[in-house]
Amino acid sequence: MSLEVPADLEKEIDERITHYPxxxxxxxxxVLHLLQHHFRYVNEEVIEWAAAKLELEPIKxxxxxxxxxxxxxxxxxxxxxxxxxxxSCAMAGSYELMESLCEKAGIxxxxxxxxxxxxxxxxGTYSIEFAECLAxxxxxxxxxxxDDFYESVDDVDALLAKYA
Amino acid sequence: xxxxxxKAGKEPHPNERRIIFKNVDREGWDQSIETYEGEGGYDQxxxxxxxxxxxxxxxxxxxxxRGRGGAGFPAxxxxxxxxxxxxxxxxxICNADESEPGTFKDRYIIHQDPHQLIEGMAIAxxxxxxxxxxxxxxxxxxxGAEILEKAIAEAHDKGYLGKNILGTxxxxxxxxxxGAGAYICGEETGLIESLEGKRPYPRIKPPYFxxxxxxxxxxxxxxxxxxxCHVRHIMEMGxxxxxxxxxxxxxxxxxxxxxxxxxxxxxxxxxxxxxxMGELINDMCGGLKDGRSLKAVIPGxxxxxxxxxxxxxxxxxxxxxxxxxxxxxxxxxxxxxxxGSMAGxxxxxxxxxxxxxxxxxxxxxxxxxxxxxxQCTPCREGSLWMKKITDRLVADKAAPSDIETLDAxxxxxxxxxxxxxxxxxxxxxxxxxxxxxxxxxxxxxxxLENTPVNAEKELxxxxxx
Ligand SMILES: Cc1cc2nc3c(=O)[nH]c(=O)nc-3n(C[C@H](O)[C@H](O)[C@H](O)COP(=O)(O)O)c2cc1C
Ligand code: SF4
Ligand code: FES
Numbered sequence: 125m126s127l128e129v130p131a132d133l134e135k136e137i138d139e140r141i142t143h144y145p146x147x148x149x150x151x152x153x154x155v156l157h158l159l160q161h162h163f164r165y166v167n168e169e170v171i172e173w174a175a176a177k178l179e180l181e182p183i184k185x186x187x188x189x190x191x192x193x194x195x196x197x198x199x200x201x202x203x204x205x206x207x208x209x210x211x212s213c214a215m216a217g218s219y220e221l222m223e224s225l226c227e228k229a230g231i232x233x234x235x236x237x238x239x240x241x242x243x244x245x246x247x248g249t250y251s252i253e254f255a256e257c258l259a260x261x262x263x264x265x266x267x268x269x270x271d272d273f274y275e276s277v278d279d280v281d282a283l284l285a286k287y288a
Numbered sequence: 289x290x291x292x293x294x295k296a297g298k299e300p301h302p303n304e305r306r307i308i309f310k311n312v313d314r315e316g317w318d319q320s321i322e323t324y325e326g327e328g329g330y331d332q333x334x335x336x337x338x339x340x341x342x343x344x345x346x347x348x349x350x351x352x353x354r355g356r357g358g359a360g361f362p363a364x365x366x367x368x369x370x371x372x373x374x375x376x377x378x379x380x381i382c383n384a385d386e387s388e389p390g391t392f393k394d395r396y397i398i399h400q401d402p403h404q405l406i407e408g409m410a411i412a413x414x415x416x417x418x419x420x421x422x423x424x425x426x427x428x429x430x431x432g433a434e435i436l437e438k439a440i441a442e443a444h445d446k447g448y449l450g451k452n453i454l455g456t457x458x459x460x461x462x463x464x465x466x467g468a469g470a471y472i473c474g475e476e477t478g479l480i481e482s483l484e485g486k487r488p489y490p491r492i493k494p495p496y497f498x499x500x501x502x503x504x505x506x507x508x509x510x511x512x513x514x515x516x517c518h519v520r521h522i523m524e525m526g527x528x529x530x531x532x533x534x535x536x537x538x539x540x541x542x543x544x545x546x547x548x549x550x551x552x553x554x555x556x557x558x559x560x561x562x563x564x565m566g567e568l569i570n571d572m573c574g575g576l577k578d579g580r581s582l583k584a585v586i587p588g589x590x591x592x593x594x595x596x597x598x599x600x601x602x603x604x605x606x607x608x609x610x611x612x613x614x615x616x617x618x619x620x621x622x623x624x625x626x627x628g629s630m631a632g633x634x635x636x637x638x639x640x641x642x643x644x645x646x647x648x649x650x651x652x653x654x655x656x657x658x659x660x661x662x663q664c665t666p667c668r669e670g671s672l673w674m675k676k677i678t679d680r681l682v683a684d685k686a687a688p689s690d691i692e693t694l695d696a697x698x699x700x701x702x703x704x705x706x707x708x709x710x711x712x713x714x715x716x717x718x719x720x721x722x723x724x725x726x727x728x729x730x731x732x733x734x735x736l737e738n739t740p741v742n743a744e745k746e747l748x749x750x751x752x753x
Contacts, residue, residue, distance in 0.1 A: 143463040143465075144463075145420070146377075146420075146504050147484065147485070147504060149484060149485035149486075150465075150483055150484055150485045151485065152485035152486075153465065153466065153467070153468055153482065153485065154465065154466065156468075157427070157466055157468070178485075184485075184486075187486075187487055188468075188485065188486065188487060191470065191487045191488070192467075192468035192469055192470050193468070193469035193470060194427045194467070194468030194469030194470070195468055206428075209651075209654070209655075210389045210590075210651070210655055211389055211390070211548075211590060211637060211648065211651045211652060211655070212389065212390060212547035212548055212553075212637055214651050215547075215548055215549065215639075215643070238658060255428065255469065256387070256389070256469075256471060256655055256658060256659065257387060257388070257389040257390070257391075257471075257590075257655070258428050259386040259387065259391060259392045259394070259395050259426070259428070259429075260392050260395065261389065261390050261391070261392050261545065261547035261548075261553075261635065261637070262392055262545060262546065262547045262553035262554050262555065263553070264547065268428065271430040271431070273431070
């Protein structure tokens with residue numbers, strides 16, 4: 125196994141696991157979140173490392189990774205964007221927002237459904253996917269860039285400029 | 289205590305009664321434990337740990353608190369379903385998945401008043417005998433998760449969590465568990481599977497009612513964020529007193545979230561049943577956009593059946609029934625059920641006459657097709673076919689008989705599945721077809737009748753022509 129997990133990250137992971145005194149397996153999601161945050165996506169090596177850490181068969185980790193939209197199996201761009209697709213945001217213009225974000229960020233989303241595969245800009249700076257209702261339906265259209273949340277988005281240039 | 293003021297432009301509407309949202313958008317308020325304690329925070333926990341566990345459950349029962357997560361199930365009754373003479377550990381889970389489309393209330397509690405939730409959870413945990421509790425929060429609330437963890441650490445330092453809480457032998461740890469972007473994790477048994485580190489496949493009920501067989505197959509209480517916050521206020525006011533808020537059988541306040549075609553969408557905490565749909569839309573949300581008229585309202589999250597603007601509803605019980613129009617519907621559990629829909633999660637989506645019903649239904653069907661967990665064939669296949677048919681509809685490629693097929697697909701899902709997602713996904717289609725059939729059919733093309741869908745194109749694409 126060639127995956128290099130920094131010592132402080134492993135320490136954080138070990139601490140997380142203590143939150144589940146009854147079953148280590150419960151820590152699959154938090155461990156994957158920490159690993160994905162660091163490595164940007166969850167590949168086979170990450171899965172194997174997590175499985176070894178939690179004393180699970182790798183398939184038990186893979187079945188989780190492949191189910192949840194929150195885990196990515198391919199590399200995203202440097203800044204990953206999620207646009208809410210659901211009704212209230214769509215009524216407020218989220219499909220138009222998606223289009224203009226793609227245009228300005230140089231992303232071709234043709235042939236992409238939701239997040240499969242993740243659409244990445246040619247230069248690798250941005251990637252984008254649709255997300256379902258982000259629980260801010262009164263201030264649509266909403267989107268997230270990495271962990272930052274944006275409401276009533278209308279100025280796409282200004283938004284992207286923050287992540288250059 | 290000086291009068292409460294709110295941030296400019298965020299003042300509550302006069303029709304509101306702020307209890308849970310008292311500190312949301314409040315001037316000078318922050319999430320720190322000192323601020324919370326400064327206004328009586330954790331005083332109710334201090335009282336609770338000196339009470340009999342059963343007495344707290346009784347207060348919650350006499351309050352008549354109904355769950356705010358969707359089903360409106362009485363919280364005190366749920367707690368009393370814990371098996372008597374139980375020897376296994378009991379767990380408490382706070383459902384902070386907030387993923388029902390149209391719902392945005394738990395977000396503000398978590399982000400702006402986290403200690404209110406933690407105090408509510410600590411009281412609930414004491415009442416049900418839980419020593420370990422989890423807050424299952426959706427992954428898309430990263431700041432929310434951080435804020436909660438910080439608040440938990442503060443509460444720990446002050447002795448409100450951990451061992452020997454407030455000098456008693458009550459102990460409790462609360463951990464924050466983040467989801468990973470799947471709506472079905474909001475369903476309580478799917479949530480539990482997810483918390484066990486698995487795919488969130490909902491469990492079949494019976495036997496897997498969480499109160500009997502929940503997390504790690506132990507008795508588990510799952511409650512929504514807003515529900516758990518109410519517990520703190522029930523303690524403060526007393527169940528009887530609290531039950532005077534709202535209307536009979538629909539007690540307390542609840543937060544309504546309005547989105548869609550109104551001038552000022554937003555969140556409003558109101559006494560349940562004391563505000564009508566008309567007051568909500570016209571007074572509190574500034575009315576419809578200029579020149580527009582109301583077409584439909586989805587009153588309780590996208591899973592709730594749609595109400596048509598010109599419907600007449602028969603409400604009330606026994607000899608006391610009357611006919612009302614959409615504007616006069618009091619926003620409570622029982623009336624919305626009598627109107628053939630539900631109060632659900634409190635997410636009210638307003639649709640005006642500029643919208644195409646086919647487009648709205650297609651958007652909703654896309655959601656459910658994407659979020660079905662795939663365990664049950666009717667749900668997995670049906671949700672996808674409902675999406676495909678409405679995809680055709682919005683692409684001008686549907687035939688009139690497609691609408692009947694659409695309806696038939698929906699009616700073969702609900703009641704046939706493991707979890708209530710089956711109803712959640714089929715009720716929109718069933719109600720839209722029932723109430724807007726003419727409009728849906730008007731979007732179809734009779735010339736396409738008896739034409740296999742895209743047959744030539746698909747065969748050609750597959751190299752078979
Ligand atoms: C498909 C589906 C999604 C749900 N999503 C949520 C949710 O996001 N948040 C929530 O609190 N309850 C949700 N529920 C309801 C929960 O299953 C459960 O009834 C609720 O958390 C219980 O809390 P309460 O009694 O306090 O309302 C959902 C139910 C279903 C069937
Ligand atoms: S009804 Fe749908 S979401 Fe629920 S268990 Fe069955 S397939 Fe999964
Ligand atoms: S519909 Fe976009 S946040 Fe709810």
